[in-house]
Amino acid sequence: MTYQILQEIEQDDALVLTLASQERDHFTHTINKQRYETILSSIPVGRFRDRVTHLLGETNERLEDVNAIIAALTPQMPPAARIAASVSRLRNKGAL
16 A cells, blocks of 8 residues: 555554563563562462463463564564654654
């Protein structure tokens, strides 16, 4: 599709914001996973352990989803120089 209104820099910004969101999601799930694994290494069998085990499973599934999204998004990203320009623009606006 040829966009009549949406300019290239706006497209770049949208892609960069999407990737930043996915990277943030990945980071958060990774630290949650580490925390759950630490908790599981030191708590006895019981309701709380069952809950944390469930949360770890959900987190692992979500990490797989996020990795798939990032892998699909990566080829859609603009060249590195345009990414850097977009990051700069978005940070100056306080959007990133």
